[in-house]
Amino acid sequence: MSLFHSNSANAPHLDQTSPLAAMPGGELEVRGAHLDPQENRLPHASIGDISAQVLLSRADRAIVSVPEGSISGNLVLRRNDEISNALAVRIAVPMAENIHPVANPVVDANGQVFTTLSGSRGQSTPVSIFRIHRDFQMVPFVRDLMNPTGLAFDREGYLYASSRAEGTVYRISTEGEISPYAEGMGVATGIAFDEGGNLYVGDRSGTIFKINPDREIFVFATLEPSIAAYHLAFNAVGTLFVTGPTTSSNQAVYAIDRDGNLSTFFQGLGRAQGLAFDVDDNLYVAASLRGQRGIVRITPDREASLVVSGNNLVGLAFVEDGCAVLATRDALYHVALDIEGRSLIG
Numbered sequence: 418m419s420l421f422h423s424n425s426a427n428a429p430h431l432d433q434t435s436p437l438a439a440m441p442g443g444e445l446e447v448r449g450a451h452l453d454p455q456e457n458r459l460p461h462a463s464i465g466d467i468s469a470q471v472l473l474s475r476a477d478r479a480i481v482s483v484p485e486g487s488i489s490g491n492l493v494l495r496r497n498d499e500i501s502n503a504l505a506v507r508i509a510v511p512m513a514e515n516i517h518p519v520a521n522p523v524v525d526a527n528g529q530v531f532t533t534l535s536g537s538r539g540q541s542t543p544v545s546i547f548r549i550h551r552d553f554q555m556v557p558f559v560r561d562l563m564n565p566t567g568l569a570f571d572r573e574g575y576l577y578a579s580s581r582a583e584g585t586v587y588r589i590s591t592e593g594e595i596s597p598y599a600e601g602m603g604v605a606t607g608i609a610f611d612e613g614g615n616l617y618v619g620d621r622s623g624t625i626f627k628i629n630p631d632r633e634i635f636v637f638a639t640l641e642p643s644i645a646a647y648h649l650a651f652n653a654v655g656t657l658f659v660t661g662p663t664t665s666s667n668q669a670v671y672a673i674d675r676d677g678n679l680s681t682f683f684q685g686l687g688r689a690q691g692l693a694f695d696v697d698d699n700l701y702v703a704a705s706l707r708g709q710r711g712i713v714r715i716t717p718d719r720e721a722s723l724v725v726s727g728n729n730l731v732g733l734a735f736v737e738d739g740c741a742v743l744a745t746r747d748a749l750y751h752v753a754l755d756i757e758g759r760s761l762i763g
Contacts, residue, residue, distance in 0.1 A: 427451055429494045429501035432492035436711065438507035438752050439483045440727030440743065443711060445506060446480040454494055464506060465490030466515065480760075489753070492546040509727065509743055509752035509754075512553045517542075518744040520607055520648055521691040523568040523761060526684060527551075531558065531576060532749055538582055540564070546578060546589070548735065549749070551693055558593045566646055567608035569616070569761065579605035579618060581646070584607070586618055597752070599628050606646035608760070611655055619647025621661060623675065626700060638677045648732065650700075652693035653759065655698065658682060658700060660689040669716065670702060683715050689743065691732025694759040703730040703744075734758070 431449040439445050452460060453476040462469040462481045465488060473480040479494065486509055491503035510628030517568070522532040530549040538540045545562035548674065549555045564582040571577065576589040581604045590596040611615055616628040617637060625647070627637035640647070643661030650658050652762035657673040668689045672682040687705030694700055700715045701724065712733055725743065732744040735753075735758020743750040 424712075425499050428499040429496050430506045431492070431494065431501050433502055434492065434506055436726050438509060438725045438731075438754060439701050439724065440509040440745075440750055441483050441485045441487055441653050441750075442728050443483050443726030444709075445496070445726065447481060447504075448477060449479075449501070449627065450477060451496065452476060452479040452494065456747045460494045460496040460627055462492065462494050464492050465506065468597050468754065484622065487646075494756070495636075497655045507753055509519060509725070511555075512560040512742065512751040513547065513549050513749040515545060515557045515747065517747060518624065518731055519646055519746075519748070520744075521693065521747060522742050523570055523670035524736050524742070525570055525576070526574065530734065530736065530742055530749070531568055532744065533541045533568065533578075535564055535566060535627070538564055542652070546576075546593075553751075559589055559595060561573075562595055564588060567619070567649070568735065569608045570617075571610055571614065577608055577616065579608050581606055584620070584621055598625075599632060599634060599636070602626055606643075607649040607659075609649035609651055609657070610690065611651055611657070617657060618647055619643075619649055621645070621647055621721060625649075625657070625659065638673045638679050640671060645688075645690070648691050649760070650694060652694050652700070653698050657742070658692055658703060660704075661684075662688045662690060683721065686713065690730070693733050693735055693736065696757045696759050698739050698759075701733060703732050712741075724754070734761070 429451045459471045470482045487508045491615045492506045494501040517535045520536045544557040546559035548558040565578045566581045567579040584602045586599045587595045607619040614630045618626040621643040623642045625638040628637045632756045645662040647661040661669045669681045670683045689704035691703045706713045711727045714724045730743040734742045739755040
């Protein structure tokens with residue numbers, strides 16, 4: 418049924434929504450006028466043709482829960498028989514399910530996305546890594562790799578994967594053939610290449626290893642042990658940024674310079690996990706900020722804001738056309754953000 422905006426002076430009016438996008442299960446904050454309850458009844462919301470629950474409403478503010486099955490479309494609020502104007506909202510849509518990422522997905526030079534079916538520690542899964550084509554078709558890529566965790570590409574197109582069960586980093590050909598690249602990495606989790614082709618590996622017991630192109634291994638930095646995994650990403654000037662969930666609710670993003678000197682870049686996140694940079698050197702983190710879970714953007718000036726609202730997020734990767742792939746504990750989602758990501762291919 419088509420909805421027509423009411424012209425009454427008391428009709429709800431929507432000015433803007435935030436954050437930039439949301440996942441099903443996430444929340445959108447709406448700013449406007451005449452959004453408060455009438456006769457003790459909350460307004461009713463819809464996104465496209467799907468009904469959405471209003472969790473809270475005040476005269477100038479409402480919180481709308483994004484229901485399962487939603488796609489990007491127009492948000493409207495109805496209060497009794499009066500209908501608001503429509504605002505376009507961006508909603509992430511599923512692109513792969515029945516998987517188990519524990520860190521960022523990665524994207525190759527052809528725009529294909531790779532993600533893991535990691536399993537619990539020591540668990541053998543039928544497929545270790547999946548490849549997802551640009552049309553969202555998901556196919557098995559690697560088998561028989563125990564607990565794949567971190568993923569990264571080098572400049573030659575090889576995919577690298579850490580095994581937290583074995584403490585080994587594997588190199589994987591374009592045909593999915595695996596061979597050990599480095600061993601003895603402890604509980605190997607996040608991995609990332611710098612511009613010189615050095616590979617960095619986070620051992621969640623507290624060490625960041627550096628492996629040069631000759632496969633010589635060095636201790637690069639030491640951090641507090643993580644209860645889950647380290648996540649690594651480089652910015653444009655070669656500083657390594659690291660997160661690693663701890664029991665603290667006031668967690669930090671760390672910055673490590675080229676000489677291995679450690680500093681705190683930002684403090685105040687909950688369960689900070691996967692990291693990615695855009696071309697303007699803004700950092701994006703799967704984390705909670707002031708009690709709101711999703712993707713947090715932190716500018717080079719260390720100003721933080723929520724960009725995507727969503728639960729159970731563990732990582733993200735930017736793809737073409739300003740879009741992003743968001744990883745939860747069991748699925749990948751695709752969303753348009755109009756953000757150009759920085760390439761992670763070493």
